[in-house]
Amino acid sequence: xxxxxxxxxxxxxxxxxxxxxxxxxxxxGAIVSHLFRPPFYPRxxxxxxxxxxWLSLPxxxxxxxxxxxxxxxxxxxxxxxxxxxxxVPSIVAIGMARELGxxxxxxxxxxxVASSIAAEIGTMKVTEQIDALxxxxxxxxxxxxxxxxxxxxxxxxxxxxxxxxxxxxxxWLVGVTRLGFNSSTYLYNTGQFLEPWDVGSGLVKGAVFGFxxxxxxxxxxxxxxxxxxxxxxxxxxxxxxxxxxxxxxxxVLTEVFFSA
Amino acid sequence: MIExxxxxxxxxxxxxxxxxDLTIARGTSMVIIGGSGxxxxxxxxxxxxxxxxxxxxxxxxxQDVTAKGKSGADRDxxxxxxxxxxxxxxxxxxxxVWENVAFRLRRGAQKLPRDxxxxxxxxxxxxxxxxxxxxDLFPAELSGGMQKRVSLARAIAATPEVIFFDEPxxxxxxxxxxxxxxxxREIVTEMGVTAMTITHDMSSVxxxxxxxxxxxxxxxxxTGPVTGMDxxxxxxxxxxxxxxxxxxxxxxx
Numbered sequence: 001x002x003x004x005x006x007x008x009x010x011x012x013x014x015x016x017x018x019x020x021x022x023x024x025x026x027x028x029g030a031i032v033s034h035l036f037r038p039p040f041y042p043r044x045x046x047x048x049x050x051x052x053x054w055l056s057l058p059x060x061x062x063x064x065x066x067x068x069x070x071x072x073x074x075x076x077x078x079x080x081x082x083x084x085x086x087x088v089p090s091i092v093a094i095g096m097a098r099e100l101g102x103x104x105x106x107x108x109x110x111x112x113v114a115s116s117i118a119a120e121i122g123t124m125k126v127t128e129q130i131d132a133l134x135x136x137x138x139x140x141x142x143x144x145x146x147x148x149x150x151x152x153x154x155x156x157x158x159x160x161x162x163x164x165x166x167x168x169x170x171x172w173l174v175g176v177t178r179l180g181f182n183s184s185t186y187l188y189n190t191g192q193f194l195e196p197w198d199v200g201s202g203l204v205k206g207a208v209f210g211f212x213x214x215x216x217x218x219x220x221x222x223x224x225x226x227x228x229x230x231x232x233x234x235x236x237x238x239x240x241x242x243x244x245x246x247x248x249x250x251x252v253l254t255e256v257f258f259s260a
Numbered sequence: 261m262i263e264x265x266x267x268x269x270x271x272x273x274x275x276x277x278x279x280x281d282l283t284i285a286r287g288t289s290m291v292i293i294g295g296s297g298x299x300x301x302x303x304x305x306x307x308x309x310x311x312x313x314x315x316x317x318x319x320x321x322x323q324d325v326t327a328k329g330k331s332g333a334d335r336d337x338x339x340x341x342x343x344x345x346x347x348x349x350x351x352x353x354x355x356x357v358w359e360n361v362a363f364r365l366r367r368g369a370q371k372l373p374r375d376x377x378x379x380x381x382x383x384x385x386x387x388x389x390x391x392x393x394x395x396d397l398f399p400a401e402l403s404g405g406m407q408k409r410v411s412l413a414r415a416i417a418a419t420p421e422v423i424f425f426d427e428p429x430x431x432x433x434x435x436x437x438x439x440x441x442x443x444x445r446e447i448v449t450e451m452g453v454t455a456m457t458i459t460h461d462m463s464s465v466x467x468x469x470x471x472x473x474x475x476x477x478x479x480x481x482x483t484g485p486v487t488g489m490d491x492x493x494x495x496x497x498x499x500x501x502x503x504x505x506x507x508x509x510x511x512x513x
Contacts, residue, residue: 135310
């Protein structure tokens with residue numbers, strides 16, 4: 001391929017990517033603007049709180065439990081190299097609250113929720129249910145996307161808080177049963193070194209990740225191609241985009257919250 | 261009255277509509293026929309505003325429906341004049357049958373109380389031959405024919421002025437097709453609505469139509485009363501209505 005041809009292809013890719021970013025930004029803007037304008041759909045919002053929040057609890061809880069336990073083992077093994085085994089409770093707590101709770105919770109919810117939203121809305125598009133909504137004087141963005149995005153944004157911090165608690169409990173369980181920690185001392189050290197902003201920053205991250213998960217699910221579902229293959233592609237794109245954006249947003253938020 | 265003048269619509273390099281001119285008088289049942297991919301559904305979606313035409317005008321009782329800048333309320337008022345039966349039914353999976361039928365009645369400025377909306381939904385379900393026992397079922401629990409009936413009940417629930425039927429008998433057995441065709445004809449006559457039906461099922465055409473228009477090559481190839489269809493001289497129309505493999509319409513074998 002010639003150099004101009006290569007440059008043209010590169011330029012097309014960059015322009016395509018920028019156009020996609022613009023479309024997602026406009027979609028997000030439209031959703032946010034509809035959050036505050038009637039009509040509101042409380043029943044759909046409640047259903048989504050149940051679907052996204054309550055039904056994600058098992059997967060988030062199990063992820064946090066095992067992660068907390070593994071974290072305790074790793075910190076104990078690493079800390080033993082310089083006689084710092086006693087930091088296990090505080091590092092588990094800080095690690096779960098600041099990073100692992102929101103990030104792993106976000107990724108698990110991305111896998112569970114972004115995929116299901118994209119598949120559901122994509123199928124609705126393919127089967128003309130979205131067109132039917134329009135003909136019935138109902139804005140699909142408002143009826144489908146807004147309740148999902150709002151529910152995910154509000155439910156995710158709660159999931160993160162529960163995940164933090166379960167993760168810390170996982171660390172405590174391993175610390176007490178496998179590593180020989182005294183139960184009371186472990187819990188005392190956990191509370192002693194954990195500051196409110198450690199937890200608060202994780203909850204803010206959770207809200208942002210919840211927004212990202214539902215936004216990607218709705219965006220890719222609404223822009224799904226035709227047929228089973230189109231819905232499959234939309235589902236895959238939603239999960240990949242949500243996961244990558246969660247990791248990128250996590251870095252940005254960590255820079256904003258904790259950089260010196 | 262619905263009037264279309266010079267309506268064009270392309271998707272990429274595919275020029276689907278290339279200047280459609282068509283008039284549907286108030287209270288008549290117009291059936292659009294044509295082969296697969298000739299733009300029948302696109303034409304219907306252009307009228308509803310689901311697809312924006314590239315060029316041309318579409319008016320409903322003299323008002324331009326393609327005009328930009330309509331407020332949400334204007335658009336809702338415009339759409340409230342229409343009912344539509346989609347090809348696959350397009351029933352909402354997450355709502356049960358009566359909630360699907362009463363969907364429009366439970367929203368918007370004229371929102372009805374739940375009990376009143378349910379009563380109307382049951383009445384419309386009865387009109388399409390479905391008993392109250394299906395009202396609390398979900399669409400996935402119904403047969404294809406029952407889904408079409410529910411979709412028809414939803415289309416007439418808010419007493420529209422214009423009803424669109426997109427391939428109403430596709431996927432149904434001949435007996436159920438006959439039942440749906442008869443229902444559509446009865447409802448159109450008794451409600452006095454303007455109806456526009458898209459189909460390539462000739463038994464539907466003969467059962468439903470007052471007027472017929474054939475879409476081919478992106479334009480209306482022939483239009484006239486259903487009674488004049490068999491004697492028309494247009495070779496494209498004759499090939500289509502008799503299902504001949506040879507003729508001016510290219511076929512892939």
